[in-house]
Amino acid sequence: xxKPRTTIHDVASAAGVSISTVSKALNDTGRMQAETRxxxxxxxxxxxxxxNALARSLLGKRSFSIGLLxxxxxxxxxxxxxxxVSEALVDHGVSVFLCATNDDQELTRRHIDALLDKQVDGIxxxxxRLDRRPPIDLSRLxxxxxxxxxxxxxxxxxxxxxxxxxxRLAVEHLIARGRRHIAHIxxxxxxxxxxxxxxxxxxxxxxxxxxxxxxxxxxxxxxxxKQLWSRDKAPPDGLxxxxxxxxxxxxxxxxxxxxxxxxxxxxxxxxxWDVVAEQTRPALTTIDMELKELGRQxxxxxxxxxxxxxxxxxxxxxxxxxxxxRSS
Amino acid sequence: xxKPRTTIHDVASAAGVSISTVSKALNDTGRMQAETRxxxxxxxxxxxxxxNALARSLLGKRSFSIGLLxxxxxxxxxxxxxxxVSEALVDHGVSVFLCATNDDQELTRRHIDALLDKQVDGIxxxxxRLDRRPPIDLSRLxxxxxxxxxxxxxxxxxxxxxxxxxxRLAVEHLIARGRRHIAHIxxxxxxxxxxxxxxxxxxxxxxxxxxxxxxxxxxxxxxxxKQLWSRDKAPPDGLxxxxxxxxxxxxxxxxxxxxxxxxxxxxxxxxxWDVVAEQTRPALTTIDMELKELGRQxxxxxxxxxxxxxxxxxxxxxxxxxxxxRSS
DNA sequence: TTGAAAGCGCTAACAG
DNA sequence: CTGTTAGCGCTTTCAA
Numbered sequence: 001x002x003k004p005r006t007t008i009h010d011v012a013s014a015a016g017v018s019i020s021t022v023s024k025a026l027n028d029t030g031r032m033q034a035e036t037r038x039x040x041x042x043x044x045x046x047x048x049x050x051x052n053a054l055a056r057s058l059l060g061k062r063s064f065s066i067g068l069l070x071x072x073x074x075x076x077x078x079x080x081x082x083x084x085v086s087e088a089l090v091d092h093g094v095s096v097f098l099c100a101t102n103d104d105q106e107l108t109r110r111h112i113d114a115l116l117d118k119q120v121d122g123i124x125x126x127x128x129r130l131d132r133r134p135p136i137d138l139s140r141l142x143x144x145x146x147x148x149x150x151x152x153x154x155x156x157x158x159x160x161x162x163x164x165x166x167x168r169l170a171v172e173h174l175i176a177r178g179r180r181h182i183a184h185i186x187x188x189x190x191x192x193x194x195x196x197x198x199x200x201x202x203x204x205x206x207x208x209x210x211x212x213x214x215x216x217x218x219x220x221x222x223x224x225x226k227q228l229w230s231r232d233k234a235p236p237d238g239l240x241x242x243x244x245x246x247x248x249x250x251x252x253x254x255x256x257x258x259x260x261x262x263x264x265x266x267x268x269x270x271x272x273w274d275v276v277a278e279q280t281r282p283a284l285t286t287i288d289m290e291l292k293e294l295g296r297q298x299x300x301x302x303x304x305x306x307x308x309x310x311x312x313x314x315x316x317x318x319x320x321x322x323x324x325x326r327s328s
Numbered sequence: 329x330x331k332p333r334t335t336i337h338d339v340a341s342a343a344g345v346s347i348s349t350v351s352k353a354l355n356d357t358g359r360m361q362a363e364t365r366x367x368x369x370x371x372x373x374x375x376x377x378x379x380n381a382l383a384r385s386l387l388g389k390r391s392f393s394i395g396l397l398x399x400x401x402x403x404x405x406x407x408x409x410x411x412x413v414s415e416a417l418v419d420h421g422v423s424v425f426l427c428a429t430n431d432d433q434e435l436t437r438r439h440i441d442a443l444l445d446k447q448v449d450g451i452x453x454x455x456x457r458l459d460r461r462p463p464i465d466l467s468r469l470x471x472x473x474x475x476x477x478x479x480x481x482x483x484x485x486x487x488x489x490x491x492x493x494x495x496r497l498a499v500e501h502l503i504a505r506g507r508r509h510i511a512h513i514x515x516x517x518x519x520x521x522x523x524x525x526x527x528x529x530x531x532x533x534x535x536x537x538x539x540x541x542x543x544x545x546x547x548x549x550x551x552x553x554k555q556l557w558s559r560d561k562a563p564p565d566g567l568x569x570x571x572x573x574x575x576x577x578x579x580x581x582x583x584x585x586x587x588x589x590x591x592x593x594x595x596x597x598x599x600x601w602d603v604v605a606e607q608t609r610p611a612l613t614t615i616d617m618e619l620k621e622l623g624r625q626x627x628x629x630x631x632x633x634x635x636x637x638x639x640x641x642x643x644x645x646x647x648x649x650x651x652x653x654r655s656s
Numbered sequence: 657t658t659g660a661a662a663g664c665g666c667t668a669a670c671a672g
Numbered sequence: 673c674t675g676t677t678a679g680c681g682c683t684t685t686c687a688a
Contacts, residue, residue: 333681
């Protein structure tokens with residue numbers, strides 16, 4: 001089961017040269033006869049030689065691995081991001097250690113120690129909420145850190161979806177559809193993302209219609225429809241929801257009341273969570289945070305930093321896109 | 329940014345002993361004066377010394393890292409499993425490389441090469457479908473392989489949820505609730521899980537009521553309710569759904585028809601996907617595949633194998649549990 | 657009880 | 673152009 005791998009020595013003796021010649025031949029370094037290089041290459045190939053990355057890393061430079069800390073056991077935001085990270089890095093031979101922190105300080109500590117012991121070239125911290133900070137301070141680590149879908153201390157490299165621009169996209173779309181009385185229904189006001197989106201909404205729509213802070217649930221969507229459709233004033237003709245689950249609740253509630261979508265009311269969600277957005281009736285127009293792209297960029301950022309390249313710090317906001325379906 | 333870590337040499341010279349003494353002191357090997365050992369320990373602590381895992385691994389034994397291949401970008405099944413794996417292994421100092429294969433053969437190859445180069449102690453393969461095989465053959469790798477939520481070649485170590493037992497749980501629960509005419513609505517018949525569940529259902533309920541193969545979607549749930557409630561025979565009083573999304577469609581469709589749940593019909597789902605199961609009205613009784621536990625066991629399995637311990641091969645089916653809510 | 661030395665697999669000076 | 677040598681940071685004989 002644990003047969004010893006072929007080493008550079010095996011290749012050397014098979015080719016009748018010294019190990020350093022093999023090393024040079026395979027790494028395209030130093031100068032040597034093209035023909036020798038080819039011959040050694042061939043031998044190495046035949047022997048299925050693959051250099052031991054551990055030995056290589058030990059020599060100093062890089063370990064070609066990074067750590068990804070997340071507190072998400074659930075996957076809605078994390079997995080697309082992770083696969084973006086992984087995708088961006090696999091081309092550079094870099095592998096990603098996944099660490100589920102469970103928001104537990106002690107566990108996080110253990111993960112970080114393990115990562116550092118393994119000489120990772122960098123760490124990406126990600127969270128289920130933008131404003132969730134790491135349970136322990138990462139800023140003094142000896143390796144670069146990138147915050148993805150999370151914020152770090154000022155000056156650190158952070159990648160976030162542009163909530164403001166995403167919200168604008170949603171509202172402007174509703175306006176382009178001829179909607180004039182647009183309300184905003186969203187999650188708890190202590191979520192930074194909720195506030196950003198609400199502010200963008202306010203900036204465009206003014207305060208004729210309310211911002212309804214509440215919960216990220218379908219139930220809240222139902223609740224709000226009840227409120228809005230029983231008030232004195234005429235109900236809104238456009239609803240911008242803070243996430244897709246709220247939007248789903250809204251749509252179901254509207255259907256229960258026989259209010260036609262998008263005939264009487266247009267609805268736009270946020271997240272483009274396909275299992276929700278594609279199953280509402282009608283299917284939901286919603287904002288996509290492009291999390292995979294965010295992951296990819298986080299991967300490239302940590303890659304650059306780990307190579308010692310400079311990478312200007314600060315928060316970088318990545319554009320969202322709108323996915324138009326039938327609800328608007 | 330890249331300050332050199334303190335090495336065993338630093339500790340040795342600070343303590344005025346040789347590096348081998350330090351090694352022994354810290355690893356509790358060899359014999360030496362308890363007092364010396366303590367003193368060295370203290371020095372190491374003060375210097376915040378942490379041994380370089382790469383160097384350690386190079387010496388032969390283990391690398392304390394494993395690879396986790398998955399084709400899931402989506403997260404519904406994977407992430408709970410992954411965090412189970414990670415959780416089980418972090419206590420043993422083992423870190424997990426996450427590799428998103430995208431079902432792409434070439435990409436998988438690259439990931440595996442990277443893993444092998446990094447001398448992983450083992451590989452876990454997982455998939456979104458039980459019967460999805462790895463895009464390339466893993467059975468001849470030089471490291472042990474465990475299949476989690478996926479099947480490998482005969483004789484390999486595989487961990488799967490016990491679909492049969494899970495289905496029995498669901499059906500027996502319906503019967504205990506006094507239901508006598510139970511239909512089964514599920515996904516495509518080319519999913520092995522769908523067939524297993526259907527067979528278990530048949531074994532208990534006979535064939536008075538139909539098994540309706542279709543899709544894993546809400547839409548299919550709606551569709552089926554239409555069928556069942558427009559047939560000549562009386563409609564069923566119990567519905568066992570192959571996943572939670574179907575169940576959600578069913579519940580919505582029944583509500584549209586003013587059929588009371590669980591008054592007239594009891595509904596049970598499968599997956600315990602909280603965002604669905606907790607949001608149906610009434611909330612959904614459903615089967616939980618205990619994926620985190622499955623991940624944990626996969627982690628322990630690969631750990632045992634990587635230590636060279638024997639671990640009997642074959643498919644191991646892990647029990648599901650039932651989560652009773654209001655729909656039954 | 658401790659330390660010197662060899663070596664894991666590899667790269668990079670430096671000689672030859 | 674090629675090979676010898678010296679490590680990377682650590683563990684592990686084997687002498688002292």
